[in-house]
Amino acid sequence: MLATCLRALPDEGCGLLMGTLGGEVMEVVPSPNVAASAKVYEIDPKVLLRTYRRADDEGLDVIGVFHSHTHSRAYPSPTDVAQAPDPSWHYVLVSFATSPADVRSYSIVGGEVREEEVRLKSVTVSLPDD
Numbered sequence: 676m677l678a679t680c681l682r683a684l685p686d687e688g689c690g691l692l693m694g695t696l697g698g699e700v701m702e703v704v705p706s707p708n709v710a711a712s713a714k715v716y717e718i719d720p721k722v723l724l725r726t727y728r729r730a731d732d733e734g735l736d737v738i739g740v741f742h743s744h745t746h747s748r749a750y751p752s753p754t755d756v757a758q759a760p761d762p763s764w765h766y767v768l769v770s771f772a773t774s775p776a777d778v779r780s781y782s783i784v785g786g787e788v789r790e791e792e793v794r795l796k797s798v799t800v801s802l803p804d805d
Contacts, residue, residue, distance in 0.1 A: 677776060679705040680743035680769045688769070689716040689742040691726045693735045698765060698791075701735055708742075715754060716742040739765030739780075748772055749779040751788050759783035765791060 680688030690705040706722040718740065730737050744752070749770035751759070759766060762784040770777040780791040 676703050676741050676767065676769055676778070679703070680741075680771070680776075683708055683743065684771070685745060686711055686713050687716040687743045687745060689718055689740065691718060691722065691737055692739040692741060692765060692767065693726060693730050693733075694738045696736055696738065696763075698738065700738065700765075703741070713745050738763075739767060741767035741769065743769040743771060745771055749777040751781055751783060756783055756786055756788060767793075 676688075676690065679690050682688065686708050687710075688705075689708050690703060692700045693702040693704060694700040704722065704726045706718045708716045709719050710717040727737055729735075742755075747770065749768040749772075751766060751768065755766065755768075762782070764783075765780050766783055767778065767780045770779075778793060780793045782789045782791055
């Protein structure tokens, strides 16, 4: 996640999280930020489709999304809350407003934001095909 977000600077970086419904991330899937913006992100639709297909083939689920905030804290913005597509997803934010970067995860249900515990372990990173 950090490498994807760093490479995207000065824009926000983003990607998807594949894993188990229990919240264990098995794979981080980077995506280009097709919004090409330092204030908003948009997952590439091709990456989204490919990731859902892979997750289905591998018996996993798409369980969330990550993106960076280039100059603000690791907390969902009003735009992030309004665009949260799935109440079961985990919304991971990487903030470069502090050093070292701050990584936090949230659930967003009905506009209500709740922070989740983050436990780090090594995960597999998929590089985009194109």
